[in-house]
Amino acid sequence: xxxxxxxxxxxxxxxxxxxxxxxxxxxxxxxxxxxxxxxxxxxxxxxxxxxxxxxxxxxxxxxxxxxxxxxxxxxxxxxxxxxxxxxxxxxxxxxxxxxxxxxxxxxxxxxxxxxxxxxxxxxxxxxxxxxxxxxxxxxxxxxxxxxxxxxxxxxxxxxxxxxxxxxxxxxxxxxxxxxxxxxxxxxxxxxxxxxxxxxxxxxxxxxxxxxxxxxxxxxxxxxxxxxxxxxxxxxxxxxxxxxxxxxxxxxxxxxxxxxxxxxxxxxxxxxxxxxxxxxxxxxxxxxxxxxxxxxxxxxxxxxxxxxxxxxxxxxxxxxxxxxxxxxxxxxxxxxxxxxxxxxxxxxxxxxxxxxxxxxxxxxxxxxxxxxxxxxxxxxxxxxxxxxxxxxxxxxxxxxxxxxxxxxxxxxxxxxxxxxxxxxxxxxxxxxxxxxxxxxxxxxxxxxxxxxxxxxxxxxxxxxxxxxxxxxxxx
Numbered sequence: 001x002x003x004x005x006x007x008x009x010x011x012x013x014x015x016x017x018x019x020x021x022x023x024x025x026x027x028x029x030x031x032x033x034x035x036x037x038x039x040x041x042x043x044x045x046x047x048x049x050x051x052x053x054x055x056x057x058x059x060x061x062x063x064x065x066x067x068x069x070x071x072x073x074x075x076x077x078x079x080x081x082x083x084x085x086x087x088x089x090x091x092x093x094x095x096x097x098x099x100x101x102x103x104x105x106x107x108x109x110x111x112x113x114x115x116x117x118x119x120x121x122x123x124x125x126x127x128x129x130x131x132x133x134x135x136x137x138x139x140x141x142x143x144x145x146x147x148x149x150x151x152x153x154x155x156x157x158x159x160x161x162x163x164x165x166x167x168x169x170x171x172x173x174x175x176x177x178x179x180x181x182x183x184x185x186x187x188x189x190x191x192x193x194x195x196x197x198x199x200x201x202x203x204x205x206x207x208x209x210x211x212x213x214x215x216x217x218x219x220x221x222x223x224x225x226x227x228x229x230x231x232x233x234x235x236x237x238x239x240x241x242x243x244x245x246x247x248x249x250x251x252x253x254x255x256x257x258x259x260x261x262x263x264x265x266x267x268x269x270x271x272x273x274x275x276x277x278x279x280x281x282x283x284x285x286x287x288x289x290x291x292x293x294x295x296x297x298x299x300x301x302x303x304x305x306x307x308x309x310x311x312x313x314x315x316x317x318x319x320x321x322x323x324x325x326x327x328x329x330x331x332x333x334x335x336x337x338x339x340x341x342x343x344x345x346x347x348x349x350x351x352x353x354x355x356x357x358x359x360x361x362x363x364x365x366x367x368x369x370x371x372x373x374x375x376x377x378x379x380x381x382x383x384x385x386x387x388x389x390x391x392x393x394x395x396x397x398x399x400x401x402x403x404x405x406x407x408x409x410x411x412x413x414x415x416x417x418x419x420x421x422x423x424x425x426x427x428x429x430x431x432x433x434x435x436x437x438x439x440x441x442x443x444x445x446x447x448x449x450x451x452x453x454x455x456x457x458x459x460x461x462x463x464x465x466x467x468x469x470x471x472x473x474x
Contacts, residue, residue: 004157009187014157020372023164023171027148028178031171031438035097035233035256038181040080041072043099043140046454047119050139055112057081057131057141057357068212073114078148078181078205082106083139085289087428088399090351091243092310095289096169097232097256099142104289104310105129106234107258108205109141110181113235114167123196124205125237127249128259144203146179153184164196165216168225169255172200173218178206184208196225198248198434203233209240210396211235211438213469216247216332220272220369227253227457228268232287234258244465245282246270247332252283254312259292262431267461269327269459278341279324279370285312294318294430298444299459301326307349307392314354318430321448321456322346323364332370336461339370343384345411350393359426361448361455362386363412376413377401385410410450417450426451433441 001337002025004014018024026242033039047060073079082103085091110124111140121141131139154175162173175185180238189434190198191227197220201207209229217226229252231238236258243266247252251268252260263283271280281304283295288310295303296318296384303322305312322345329336345362347353363373363386379395385408390398407420417423428435433446440460447457 001153002157004156006156007158009158009189016157016159018039018159018161019164021165023129023176024038024174025154026176026178027154027183028180029153030146030179031176032097032169032178032181032202032233034146036146037099037101037142037147040099040142040144041232041307042140043082046131046133046139046141049133049148050127052128052130053126055123055126057123058119058123059121059141060115065385066457073111073143074115077111078179079109079141080106080144080145081109081110081127081131081141082234084137086108086137087315088288088353090307090311091288095257096308096450097287097467098234104256105291106256108203108234110205111401112145125260128236130190136233144179149180149183151182152180153186153187154188157190157284158189160191160193161244162194162196164225172197172228173225173278175200176202177201177204178202179204179455180207180362181205184210185212187211189213190215193218195219197227197230199229201231201238204231204235204238208238208239213465214243214245214248215469216250217249217272220249220332222249226272229253230255231257231261236260238384239264239327241265242461244269244461244466244469248272249280250284252285253286254284254290255286256288256294257290257293258408259354261384263295263298263308264431265294265297266300266460267459268298269324270330271302271407272331272334276331277339279326279343281306281347290315293321296430297448297459299448299462300335300350302344302347304347305352305355307351311351311353312351313335314356316356316358316430317346317360319426319446319449321361324370324373325366326369329368338367340384342388343370343382344388345373347388347391348400348404350390350398350400354403356405357409358405358407359449359451360409361450362409367382374413386413410455
């Protein structure tokens with residue numbers, strides 16, 4: 001573990017400075033190569049479906065190749081499960097960050113045990129998808145052959161000066177975590193000297209990024225990886241909690257993720273774009289096919305599922321506050337402005353399928369940095385709305401609108417809570433059984449929801465940002 005004396009940096013804390021280009025700190029050495037088949041042996045066919053919520057996969061009881069494959073799996077191995085895309089998966093132009101193109105649904109798993117007699121592999125956590133055996137979608141499992149880094153962490157320091165010195169998406173300029181399990185980043189500050197992704201989790205399993213301050217970029221631009229916290233390459237079961245992510249092109253991003261990830265109680269604001277009048281996304285997806293993820297309790301003015309590089313499906317958004325109003329100044333280095341394009345609390349682009357939006361507080365009556373929502377839903381991104389659905393596709397006739405589940409959300413168009421049926425009691429959390437130990441004493445939890453009074457309270461990450469991290473004048 002690398003532990004400093006404080007993320008406020010020198011002289012009272014610790015600052016790590018990278019010169020000469022490249023990643024400041026790395027946990028694991030595989031970078032994005034761990035995404036691809038070259039880092040794994042040939043995939044082994046499943047002989048029966050790997051059912052969603054199951055913790056067992058079957059590679060077969062007999063046959064020379066199957067027996068060889070079983071011998072190659074060992075308890076503790078990381079592996080990747082994937083299958084051929086079905087018609088609901090839209091890969092778009094993103095064939096990257098997956099073992100093979102057109103195998104967009106994937107999940108990093110950990111092997112718990114191997115039954116040599118039956119060919120059954122037991123997993124440490126459940127499957128998040130129905131991985132179908134045989135037919136047109138043949139699911140496979142492939143063992144990661146590169147040694148996995150485990151139980152490594154970075155804590156209590158500030159980093160400066162890193163870059164991505166390779167092609168976009170290959171590596172993080174700040175902290176690059178790849179082919180890792182049970183690793184963590186805690187109380188780390190990055191800033192405007194970092195070029196490329198600030199913290200990247202690539203092919204990770206049960207890793208944590210928490211209590212950190214990720215902000216500004218050394219270089220802004222589309223295709224320059226000016227991203228904050230990014231999960232990719234089938235990364236599964238990871239936790240991104242209680243962070244501040246501001247003044248990035250994409251503050252928090254899910255990119256070809258593997259399900260079971262939790263993005264919770266983060267303050268994600270001031271997503272960069274040009275022109276600044278066009279509103280970017282604070283928490284979003286990028287490259288098909290993020291699925292079965294939980295986004296809970298965040299303050300993120302503009303939450304969105306993009307379709308630019310393929311679609312996403314079956315994400316759950318619970319007890320978030322999305323106002324469509326960035327903090328001022330809305331966009332770094334662009335002066336005071338009022339955003340008028342792509343303004344919405346939530347955007348589900350064409351092809352987004354099976355999204356669940358439950359117990360959120362949406363919209364604002366203010367017009368501080370963006371036009372106020374004029375309508376509840378629209379298929380046109382030029383109309384400020386609570387929901388923009390099916391944009392760049394069939395609009396309100398798109399699968400994004402037709403398969404969307406909305407229940408128990410408050411919005412500023414209806415000025416009331418909208419239920420799809422009989423009102424239900426909302427649980428405090430979908431992943432926590434009780435108030436988390438790190439939550440400050442005296443601050444109500446949960447902090448946001450239509451069943452609370454007031455509906456929006458104080459998010460610790462937002463308070464921390466307001467108190468300690470006033471951004472310098474652009």
